[in-house]
Amino acid sequence: MNLSPDKQREMLRQMLTIRRFEERASADYHAGKIYGVVHCYIGEEAVAVGVCSALETGDQIISTHRGHGHCIAKGADLNRMMAELYGRQGGYCKGKGGSMHIADFGIGMLGANGIVAGGISIVTGAGLAAQMDGNERVAVSFFGDGASNAGPFHECLNIAAAWKLPMLYICENNMYAAQTAAAATHAMPDVAGRAAGYGIPGIVVDGNDIFAVYQAAARAVVRARAGEGPTLIECKTYRWRAHTERVGQPDFRTPGEIESWKAKDPITRLSAQLIAQGSMTDADAKAMDDEVQASIAASVAFAEASPFPTPEQALDDMYAA
C-alpha cells in the first residue's frame, strides 16, 4: 500500500474532523440548539474515511441515520452541515432534513436515511446508472449490522451480483442495532459470510484500522471498475456513545466493553503511527487539531448567522419543475 504521507495526514484530519464535529453537535444538541435526534459516529471514523479515501470524485455513496461521518469523509461542507443541524436556510437541505437527512448530491453523497436499510436500494440504482454510463464510476452503500438483516440488503446484493454492478457494500458492524446485540439477532457472526450466498467476495476487516479498511475498499474499487461486480466488506467497529443523543435512553453495554473499544481508538492509533514513522510531530498533531477545531467553530458561526426558514418556505420544493 503506497499512501503518501500527505494522504495519510489527510485521512487523520478527516477522522479528527468527524470526531470534533460530532462532539460539538452532541453538545449543541444537549444545549437545545439542535433538534430531534443526533446519532454519533464517534469511534467508527476509520470506516467512512478509509473507504472514501479509496474513492474518486464522481463516485457515489449513500449513508444511514448515523451519517455525519460519511458526509465529511466524502468532502461535504461543514458549514452547510452544521446549518442543516441547526435547521437553517443555509443548510444542505434548507432546514428540511436535519441530522438524519443530510445529502450533497453535488459531491456524490446521496443522503443520510432515517430508515434502516433504506439507502441500500437507492445507491444500488446509482451503481446501475454508473454501469449504464460505462464511466467506471462506483457506488458505495454504508449500512449497519442491523440493516444487514433487512430485506433490501439481500435483494440488492443478489441484483448487484447478478448484474455485476460496480458496488461496494460496507457493513459497519458496531455489534449493536440500537439496544439489541448483533449476537442475539444474527444467524452467523460474520455478515461478510453472507456474500457466499451471492457468489461475491465477502471480507472481514478491523474497522478501527484505517489502512486495513482502505486496502479492502481499494481492492473492491478495482474489481468494481473492472466490471467484475460488487464486494461486501464488513468492518468490525464500535460506537462509543449511546445509540442516539436522546436523554434517558437505555444502554445495556458494559462499561468494560466500551472502555476496551476506546482503547482501540482509530484516531489515536493513526496519529501514533504517523508520529512513529516520522510523518508528523506532536506539534503537528496539535496544530492539526487546532485547525480542525477552528473549522468546527466557524461552521457553528455560519449556522448561527444563517436565518431560520420562513414558514412559507414549508411549501417550497414540493415538486420539481
Add this chain to the structure above:
Amino acid sequence: MREITYAQAGVEAVAEEMRADPRIFYMSTDPIMPLVKEFGEKRVKATPIAEAALTGISIGAAGSGYRPIMDWRQVTFSFVAMDQIVNQAAKIHYMFGGQRTFPILYRANVGGGTRLAAQHCQCPYSMFMNLSGLKMFLPSTPYDLKGLLKTAIRDNNPVISFESNRLLASKGPVPEEDYAIPLGVADIKRKGSDVTVVAIAWLVHEALAAAEELAKSGISVEVVDPRTLVPLDAEAIRASVRKTGRLVIADEAGPTAGFSAEVAAVVTEDPATFAGLKAPVRRVCALNVPIPYSPQLEDHVFPDRKRIIAGIRDVLDGARPARSA
C-alpha cells in the same frame, strides 16, 4: 381515427418516449416483449422478483441522470416496496431541499373484474394519494392513458400510472400523431344538466351507460372524468356541480378515506359549490371487504351502472338517506 387497445396505448407511449430519450429504461419482473424486441435487454430489463430493491434502484438511477420506468404490474406487488415509495420516492426531492430531480414512472394495474380474488383485485390508490410528493393518474380510455403516460414520462417527479385491469383489452380512438395530456386536467366525458357523476377508470364507462339509460326518461347526466388523481382538477368538478347542483361519485375502491371522499370534500368545502347543492352528495363505491373470488360475490361487491343509476335517482329524489356501502 384508428382504434387500439388500452394496453397497446400504454406500450406505444413508452416506446415513443424511449425512442426520443435514451435515458429512459424499463424494469419489470415480466417485461413487455415488443419493448424488449425494439430496445433490447439492456434498456428493457427482466429483473429478479425484488420489487423493494427495484423501486429504490429506480430512485438512485433517477438521481443519477436516468429516467427509469418501473413496472410493478399489479399494484399488489408494490406493497413490498412501501418503504421505497412512502419514505424515499415521495419525500426525497423535498426532504433534501430540492437538490436533485427524480423523474420516475411507476406503473401499476388496479381494479377488479379479473376473478383473481382479494390479493390481485384491489384499488388502493387513495393510500398513495395521501402521500405528499407523488403525482398519479388513472385513465379510462386508451387515448387518455397514452397522453397521460407521455406527460408522466417527461415529468421530473415520481409519477404513478394506475391502469385499469378491466380496460386493458378495451379499444378506443388514438391518433397516430404525437400528443400529450397535461396532468391535473379533468375531461367532461358527457355533458348534462341535472346531475354530475364524477367517475374514474371502468366506472366512467358504466356512468356513460347509466347516462344513456337515464336519458330515455329525460334525465340529463354530466360525466366528469378527473383522469388525474394528484393533482386533482377540483375546479372542473366544482364547476360541473355548480351547474347541475347534484353530485354522484363512482369509484371501484371502497369509500373509506377514498378518492370518493376527497371529491366530496373538495366540492362541499367550496362555499359557492356548497351553496348550489340541491341534494346531499352520494357515493357509489365498492363494499368495504377484500374482493372475493366467486363471480357472484365479486360482482356484488363492485359498483356498476345499476348502482350508479340508483345513486342518481337518489340524489334526484333528494331526501332519501344514503344506503350503507
